[in-house]
Amino acid sequence: MALRFFNTYSRQLEEFRPRDPAAHNIDIYTCGPTVYSRAHIGNFRAYIFEDLLQRHLELRGYKVHRVMNITDVDDKTIRGAREAGVPLSKFTAQFKQAFFEDIETLRIKRADEFPAATDRHYIDKMIEMISMLIFRGLAYQAEDKSVYFRINKFSDYGKLAHFDLTQLQSTGRVKHDEYDKEHIGDFALWKAWDEEDGNVGWESPWGRGRPGWHIECSAMATALLGDQIDIHCGGVDNIFPHHEAEIAQSEGVTGKKFVRYWLHCAHLLVDGQKMSKSLGNFYTLPDLLEKGYSGREIRYALMRVHYRAPLNFTWEGMDEARQALARIDEWLARLLETSGDKIDDKNVDIELGQQFEEALDDDLNISAALGFLFESIRETNRAMDRNELDAASANTWLNWWKRINSVLDLEGETDELPAAVAQLADERERARLAKKWKTSDELRDRIAALGWEVRDTKDGQKLTRRREAQSG
RNA sequence: GGCGGGGUAGCCAAGUGGUAAGGUCGCGGUCUGCAAAACCGCUAUUCGCGGGUUCGAUUCCCGCCCCCGCCUCCA
Structure with missing residues (x-):
């Protein structure tokens, strides 16, 4: 089956055709x-x-170049x-660092670039684009010295959201500078400096100010990906x-279709x-880490529901994630034992587990993919219970796991057995x-x-790390 | 009011014009000194509600109800 995604722009599932299919x-x-x-x-x-999307595309043989911006200047x-009494760059640095720590904990692949809005290079690029929009009559400087996009001059404005501009209603969430703008929907491209901005600001042809979001x-x-990009999430x-x-600004400048596929995640x-x-x-x-949950447990809990469906966060859901992962861990440990620890990564059966990848081809249907994984787990466990799974087959399953885990990235860390636990286990062995x-x-x-669970098997005691939630 | 997303077992959730995957929880069983893990069995005569089309609808069509989001800060 071909890869297909739900494109917000068309509100339909579309077969994925990149700009440059050959490359x-x-x-x-x-x-x-x-x-902030x-x-x-x-x-x-x-x-x-987005991580799941990138990894699945990579599994399907695409080379992905991904950019994620960091907004480090806004209200x-x-x-x-200002409230912390520190320079803007110092204030934002701590949260940038925290963000990178968090994505690492969650095993989210780093983008190839993380451009920051305050980078001089991009400020210049923004000024250049705004100048072009003004030149083309798509933007204007208002009485308040800010520069706004003139949405009535861009006929496609509203097509992504499927909004009728005459129907726009204010929610009152944001204060409008209605007296300065030509249309209530005109949005700021360049915000004129005001006192609250303190020393934050850049010189521009329209005076001191800062970019709109x-x-x-x-x-x-x-700047980084060119005038047209394949996927925007x-x-x-x-x-x-x-x-x-973004569509209005980019297409207003380049005259080319900005994005081929718009993918949006539910809340x-x-x-x-x-x-x-x-x-x-x-x-x-x-x-959540303080509650005793690990990064991969959180990763699983946030990943297990289809991206376009709302996902309700509950502690019950966290515990479910923990148990499901423990099931995978046990399965892998058993396969490893059955394979005789002779891992041969050449023994790959590409027919095996096709359903998993085909489920992901279908707009990243992770629930169906995981369903197939767990069915496979039950079947191979049953075979191992009956001693009917030979080492070569176990090895093949492990290689399959290695392949799908390049997408899931859910394998457990192996904890070192603490000496104290090992000693207790020895004592228990003697007692037994x-x-x-x-x-x-x-x-x-x-x-x-x-924090360790001990189980008695034919081959003696088995010790497994068991985390306990600190109670929700 | 406009535009979307969702409503399937206790909870999470997949899915199809032909009679409901999977995870988790619970119960019973096999195994075990007891457990644990694994496996086996049980747990939705039914898919928000009401009509229609059809031999047959959870799936298609019409109407309605409920929840969530967006409508110029937002992942």
């Missing part, structure tokens, strides 16, 4: 974080979706820096106005509502040989208290 090179632009505070796990749901970063993505995307809340504005909900900073109903990665069951059980409890 197998794909450009992806993804909207990154605004570094630590990102929450709702933000990371989107980044994990919130300026306010944060939308223009940074147009500038960085075209983000959360559904970016569809309007952000991505709509992470908590108690049935969107997780967001403004509602205060959010968790950060350190919040003497059939001192009570002592044996007490030692099992003590080992469990140290």
Whole structure:
């Protein structure tokens, strides 16, 4: 089956045809974080979706060039820096660093570039684009000295969000400078400096100011990826106005179709509502790590639901993720044992497990893919229970796992057995040989208290690391 | 009001014009000194509601209800 994705622009599943099918090179632009505070796990749901997308495309033989921007100047970063009494760059640096720590914890592949909005190179590019938009009559400087995009001059404006501009209603979330703008929907390309900006600002043909939010993505995307890009992703809340504005700005300058496929991720909900900073109903990665969950458990929990369906965050869901991963871990450990530890990565059966990859071809249907994985786990476990799986077959399954794990990246870390646990296990071994069951059980409890589970098998004790949540 | 997404078992969730994958939880069993893991069995006569088309609808069509989001800060 061919790769296909749901394109927000057409609101349809479309077969994926990159700009340059022969070269197998794909450009992806993804909207990154605004570094005014630590990102929450709702933000990371989107980044994990993008990670899954990139990894699956790579599995399918594409070379992906991905850019993720860092918004390090806007109202919130300026306010944060002012309140903290530190320079803007110092204020944002801490959250940039936290962001990179978090994506590493979640095993999200790093983009090839992380351009920052305040980079002089991109400020120049933004000024250049705005000048061109003014030259073409698509933008104007208003009384307040800010430069706005003239949406009535761009006939496609509203096509991505499928909005009728005459129907736009103010939600009152943002204050409008209605007296300065020609149309309430005109958005800022360049914001004139005001007192609250302090020493943040850049000189421009329109006076001192700073870029509007939308223009940074147009500038960085075209600067790094060219006038046309294959895939552009983000959360559904970016569809309007952000991505709509990006189309207007980019196409207004280049005259070429900006993006071939727009992919948007649904929200992470908590108690049935969107997780967001403004509602205060959010968790950060350190919040969950403190509760005893690992990065890969969080990765699984955020990845296991199709990206276009809303995902409700619950502690029950976290525990489900933990148990599902433990099942995978046990399976892998058993396969490794059955294969006789003789890993031969040449023994790849490409027919094996096709369903997994075909499910992902279908608009990243991760639930169906995981369903197939777990069915395979049950079948191979059953075969191993009956001693019907030979070493070569076990090896083949391991190689298959290696392949799909290049997409999932869910393999467990192997924890070193602490000396204290090993000693208790030795004691227990002796107690068991003497059939001192009570002592044996007490030692099992003590080992469990140290975070390890002990199981008795035909080949003796097996010790497995077991994390316990600190209770939700 | 406009534009989207969602409603399938206790919870999460896939799916198809032919009678419901998978995960998790719970119960029973095999195994075990007891456990654990694994496996086996049970757990939705039914897919938000009401009509229609059809031999047959959870799937297609029409109408309605509920939840969530966007409508110029937002992943």
